[in-house]
Amino acid sequence: MLYHPPCGVFCKVIPINIQLISERSVFNWVFTILASLVLLFIIAPLAGMFIHSSFSEISTTAADHEVQRSVWYTLAIAFTATLIFAIGAVPLAWIMAHRDFPLKRVAQGIIDLPVVLPHTAAGIALLGFISRDGLLGSVAQKAGILLINNGAGIALAMAFVSLPFLINAARDGFAAVPERVEKAALTLGASQTRIFFTVSMPLAWRSIVSGFIMMFARGMSEFGAIVIIAYHPMTAPVLIYDRFNTYGITSARPASIIFILVALFFFILFRVLATERRSTLWREEDASD
């Protein structure tokens, strides 16, 4: 009890103890604020876009055949590109996880290269490769396929910039499969191929699917490389850019919203499907934990 002049009586004064505000709570506050700011930075422009668009604008744009066509076209090409390139990317990921070979680090560097390249530069490089004079382009032309301004060219551009996502995720998945389990399968008489399909793939499945979704999502949103390979037929990102250039932001905004909603829908759908499959696969084991 201390004498407290304002009260004129003896009262209990609680001294502010600096130690009470523990270092831990300061740490928590600072980190929470910083983290919230970053999250806000991501969500604010998107939320603003929704706020600034009226429902009628969005519904009119949604009815626009050109917009509809470009959205479905983008999804279909991105999915096909991911599916086709997975046939080579998954074995590459397995090799990166399981085999040691000279210049392995160089190979890993090559895999990561598309992530660090400016995408327009990637588009220019790819254009040289698939145009009529290019290595792949000339071969394709002999087979009667034109890669420029064409779905095939767009698929190649999407794959070029998004392959690292699938390869790296699948590689981590394969690397996490215990080597002993694969060795055990060998001693039980299984061939390499059988082990790959019955042991390695199922155990790395979760990572492969997750990489697949990331590659699909990244390919779908690609603009820089695609716009150089093919302005037409228009993918959704190119269409949004085209609307912005021709009619301004008010026209580009509803198209963006529609594309974001559809992309999000498929992104979430695939994630849910992948989780479903995983939980069926691991159900009994999880139950035991």
Added chain:
Amino acid sequence: MLRTEKLNKRLDAFSLREISLVVQPGDYYVLLGRSGAGKTQLLELICGLTPPDSGEVFLNGENITHKKVQHREIGLVFQDFALFPHFSVKDNIMYPLKIKGIPLAEKVRRVQRVAEEMNIRHLLLRMPGSLSSGEQQRVALARTLVTDPKILLLDEPMGSIDASLRDSIRRMLRRLNRNGQTIVHVTHDFDEAISLANRVGVIHNGRIIQEGTPLEVFNHPVNRFVARYAGIKNFFKVTFITNYRNCSGLTERRTKLKMPKGEYPSSGLLIIGSSEVLLSREGVPGMQMNNIHGRIDDIVPSATGYEITVNAGDYFYADITHREMEENHFVTGENVIISFRPEALRLVGETDNRNN
């Protein structure tokens, strides 16, 4: 019959050198060695998971050195069992049968037979992650045995098993061997070797340094390393003094040990089991008996009683029972006499200073 001839393999940390061993049909061969001695690598060489740098492997007379691992008909059970986590127990066991394209009815019959034998019928629909270590061990064994391997290799089969379950696994392995299964079992545990093996090989620094029946190996260890494995703590490097009346060995710290009459080299390594060292205050009468004065340095409780360390210039270790302790009440620092018969001293094959 499994025979390896001068197998050599360079590995990252060390090498397996000149490994030649013979495992007869029906043998229970235990390969004993410290972790990192190359035991697992040797099993991988035998079953073909890694190729040797040189040397050959023969199974029932056939040279299988370059045969594919899938076709060797050698079963290997890993220390951590390596079950397929995404398959049920039944599918784990059925895995090798599916590869062989065996008809369904036959597959089911064989899975049930081996599940019966391993006592895991009630686990067939479970996933491996939900099993105890002992159950996983039995599933891993079942998955290997269903292929009828010509020889079964076990890598530290007790290594990941709870102590309470080891006895039942040990019984099961003995039963398997009695039924004619040839087994090669690697371990670092001396008791495991004694309780299971009819032949033992001791591997050290990538070489097999001694081979024989468990009794031969533990009664006549070739060097200090093997003797230590056998649980022997009393080692004395001695020079032998022989005259017409008696023989004795003089330790480096000048303790004189009476020896039975016989021919001895000029120097050697003597060992004596801790249980053969007697402890008393008045000594044990007898002309030939070794009676050495010393002071109790340490008293450590053990499973059967106490292990007492006596400093008599040299250190002696004596095992005494609870009853002996109750009768004598030995205490640390007390002067005592250690006694043992000359016949209890054994001369170890070689003087080996390197393997302490």
